Amino acid sequence: MSLFDKYAPLQSRVDMMMKIGKDALGVQFDDILSATKGRVGNREILLAGTNNYLGLTFDEDCMAAAKDAVTRHGTGTTGSRVANGSYHEHIDLENALAEHLGMPSCVVFTTGYQTNLAAIAGLAGDKDIIFMDADAHACIIDGTRLTGASTIRFRHNSPEDLDKRLRRQGEIEGGNALVVIEGMYSMFGDIAPVDEFVDVTHRHGGYLYIDEAHSYGVFGPTGCGIAEEQGVLDKIDFISGTFSKSLASVGGFCASKHPEFEITRKVMRPYMFTASATPSNICAARAAVEKVKTGAHLRQNLKDRAAQLHAGLAAMDYDLCAEPSPVIAVRRPNEAVAAMEWNALIESGVYVNLAVPPGTPQSSSLLRISLSAAHTEEDINQIIKAFGDLKTNQASMMQSMMTKMQAAE
Template sequence: MTALFDKYAPLQARIDMMMKIGSDALGVKFDDIISATRGRIGNREILLAGTNNYLGLTFDEDCRAAAKKAIDDHGTGTTGSRVANGTYSEHTDLEEALADHFGMPSCIVFTTGYQTNLAAISGLAGDKDVIFMDADAHACIIDGSRLTNASTIRFRHNNPEDLDKRLRRQGEIEGGNALVVIEGMYSMFGDIAPVDEFVDVTHRHGGYLFIDEAHSYGTFGPTGCGIAEEQGVLDKVDFISGTFSKSLASVGGFCASKHPEFEITRKVMRPYMFTASATPSNISAARVAVEKIKSGGHLRDNLKARAQQLHAGLSALDFDLCAEPSPVIAARRPNEGVAAMEWNWLMENGVYVNLAVPPGTPQSSSLLRISLSAAHTEQDVQTIIDTFAKMKASQGEIMSGMMSKLQAAE
């Protein structure tokens, strides 16, 4: 008989290897967060370049004031789900504000972004429906589909032609519907979906299009509604989900729909019904952030400029970048060991990025992932570029140091 945790032995071996190289990149603890772009570990100040704080609103005075007032008015928590005692006026006000922003009749707010897709996808897809999912779909989309009894078919990443072929092959779904699920901007590579083409293919086959704009709400579109708005098809998308933990500078999530009948799913979505509602402070901060997003063209302009600056700088250094300029810029590394080694070097030299490794990455890639913020200055981005340049110039020394650490650990 094996022990309960023996199945995690391969994972533990990977973690042990990472710890031999340096720190635990997947368990970083900041002793202080100073601003949207600065943190502190011990006595060292770190430039934050991996926080998904796309508009830099976590330290916005109005957002903070709203959160503090909500605590004073309603306390620290709701102690109940949305279908019990957990719906306050702030929850419905935020739902109305988001629905108005998207120009849709229905919007439902959830406690986390992860729960949003679990709830919405499992609430929408019935036993006779078929879910068509992008091959690079986020874990919450995959897990949401697993909560259903619907069939699931994957199509090639960002490939409307492959979706078209699979929908044609499926043919008419007797007693059911096709639900196509994509993302606006993908979180690991930062690549953008051709939403306008997916709209055309999906509706031509009589399906419904669900787009997760978690990383693109606030960062794209004239009013910040995301890629669908950027590409001029916002009014044609059936469902749009998102999170508060990126541009909305809080914790929670939402799903908006052009179908007023979406409201009935409140009575069937288990991740909505059986968890405590979002705290008043989180909801109130997000409510103010919605207004900041709608009027935040200057923030999006700076974010775009910084993305172009960083992409050009890293390209000039011959880093293998995964996509065209966007708020997420990821550099492919040869393998997990090199990526972990370089991540440690960057931290030691004052720059925090994300170490992203399989199985959480597309194409089994090992990445140094950067997420930019509108709060980053031109000098901040130049510092990131300069630090990557020093890392590249020190590659031999870094490799030698890694080998020494591994030998010492044996």
């Protein structure tokens, strides 16, 4: 028996995808031309699946900050902040994020994934109980696995179900309840009723942890996320986010209204035992924070483009998973159809994400679109036309798919 035999079912799915067309989960871009344009071979592709929500990856100030950081400090830190110390830019970024969010404590991490891995594992102990939304991201799930805490899932976006489970649990002897939700969920683009979760959590004496990875920079008067949008930012116990979406870099952060959060730097293993973020990543994110704070015009264009696309797809009777947001997920009948249509879209010059189980809620097969403030009305019209062509050519595409799969057997 081979070490890899357990992956045989997965290999079969990959083989099926390759019979249909390209590897949708391993696309190689030969060049990235702008926040919304890339190149595959000799063809220009409209990027509609990059999570570049504010379009800042090509912002002149962000690029200049990254270049200057490399000139001054080199390309890497070569170790963790515990072992090699912090650059003053690490501290400056933490202070800037803490000030923006109105919280006394903020810790910066090397990736967004490590942020939730570290913070959740650092906060929850053996006697605590984590109450987690059923659609929580993989990094939240993995963070809970690093703890000795019990985990209870509640129905997605349901404060009522959380209330029932907290009430049923009652007082936690020697421990606390840590409730973990997201602001905007990454697959469907649906929004959490954070204000209601605040009420339920605190009424039961728990702590509320919200991951705003896909909503920081995008929502709220100053871009702090869904909690700010719903007027409860000052009531959130812990808020995490990533640099790889609106902040146009790589890294993550967790901020808290509790000054005692600082002590967790001494216990968070993904913080203590990994190399710290590079100077260029930190400085690009620092410049992007200023863009977020003054980016009301970016958020408005993003909102307008999301409404335009959502309306266009709804008019063609596509099954959309949520109300308009920067993430618009189109539900498809099955994985094979989704893969076929993904190939057709990229052939028409539009790149979106193919999202399939187990990484999707409700075992859905999705064509997932993430929009950018850098997208124009013309860009959205191009996406709408590409999806319109899918409807028109569906019968011929199905026949072509069947022919390809039979020829490959």
